[in-house]
Amino acid sequence: MEKSTFWVFRLATYLILIAGFSVFGDIVVKGSATVFGAFKTTSTFPYFTNTFLTEAPESLYVFEHKGEKREMGDREYRAFREKETAAALAAGQPAPQFKADSYVYSAGGIWPCIVGTVLLVVGSMTIALLLGVSSAIFLSEYARDGAFVRFVRLAILNLAGVPSIVFGLFGFGMFVIYFDWNVSLLAGWFTLAFMVLPVVITASEEALKAVPKGFREGSLALGATKWQTIRSNVLPYALPGILTSSILGIARVAGETAPIMFTAAYVVRDKLPWDVEKISDFFFQGVMALPYHIYVVSSKIPQNEYTARVQYGTAFVFLGIVALIAASSIVLRNKLRGRYKW
């Protein structure tokens, strides 16, 4: 009996392990084929480029030419056609006929999506940290325990349980329609920030509480005001803890599709975000984003072997970027931790 129970638990754990590995393995194997297959040599420094990472999505054209099957992106295909036609005309032959099948978004790369996701993460985490840390300071350092604080805590707890699509709808109604920001970076930032706010507030409160009382008393006893004490003798020590838990928030902000699909994400946009006339336009433009792109290429277009490449490639890059952002926050946190140890 004892033994069989133990085995049930053990098998359950193995099952999870297998599931995890197959998901990751699948994405890594198929995705890396797309990403690493896109390396090309160039004639200038740094002598190579990766079109999947640095170009915008294009349509893919598949056609037969002189008995050979060829795959080309939109621009390449058009140039090729012109060159062949010109060559044929020069040789006095009739213009060649091209019959190609086209597949949207299946060529080129995902550079605009990478840019969009990074912008969304950085902007929304900045807003969430500013708002979240401020309210955590208010709740744990200034507010007296009472009905009001309990109510605020309850509200925060409830906010944490709200599904992300609801945040998406809220952001759409509030920022896109009511504030008239349209589908824009700004609307996406605030929607995502509200979504992770509970995580940030709870984490910040925990981190502030973990700072020993003696540091506060020592500072106050030297004639510091409460705010001076918090600013120079509490917050710096709480920061590593705040960042640690905010890393979870980063993965969520980067990964959620629902909150941005009505508020910030464009299916396709050929301009890059910094390609704007006025600075203010920067905030009021929609962007492409990795999770939304995965959603688009896997459900909005006809599926075939060519779209699968983009799907896996995008998923692989997406995982890589989340890992990269998380890793850099961990490095930052450890640096801060090393500075303030007690």
Next chain:
Amino acid sequence: MDTPAATPASRTFNVPATASAADGAQTLIEIDSFDFYYGAKQALFDINLRLADKRVTAFIGPSGCGKSTLLRCLNRMNDLIDGTSVKRGNVKIRGIDIYGRDVDSIELRKRVGMVFQKSNPFPKSIYENITYGLRIQGVKSKARLDEVVEKSLRGAALWDEVKDRLHESGLGLSGGQQQRLCIARTIAVEPEVILMDEPCSALDPIATAKVEELIHELKKQFTIIIVTHSMQQAARCSDQTAFFYMGKLVEFGETRDIFMNPKNPQTEAYVSGRFG
């Protein structure tokens, strides 16, 4: 704002001394009919006490009798605890009622420093620990800060031990050194009064002896009030002693008299080690 002595706070407190104690020393702190409450719970009952300038006063008494509470009333640290209140009486320092409406508790704490039971150096460098108080007052001059760091560390008998590692963390010091760092940090802002709440309770005998020696030095410049659990310590380093019991001041007098011939039988029982 050059020296702390020139801050408005010191002017506020720079009132000519009024009363004089019996032996000729000036009275610095006057506590009159003082009642203090934690919420509905009364912690101090009708305290009347006059403490002389540049003397060491020891607060003794069994655990929970209100020593720390009274000490923390003197720099209004109790203001930070929700629900505390002074229901009656007042505390005057140089004739100024510190609970008066126009007294700023922040300014008060620059004049009345405090050393805690559990040494609490900030997780910053030794240098930054000492300069913390001046920095928040807006002192920026490097030369002045350097000067204060050396002076304060010398004042706390710590200079020779740490002069080569001023920029290392204060938490790397031994327990006794940490407590002396906290004392140095306190004297860096040049207070008039230093409150010490069982400063040696976590220290070994050698470190304790050093702090006690330091107290002897410090009383040339500062008025010191020390809460202690150890009767020997009170006897060794204080000039006057106040014995508290259940939130009341039972007896106050010259330390010699309190220990050699106490007037109150409760004091007698406590100092002879029969309870507490």
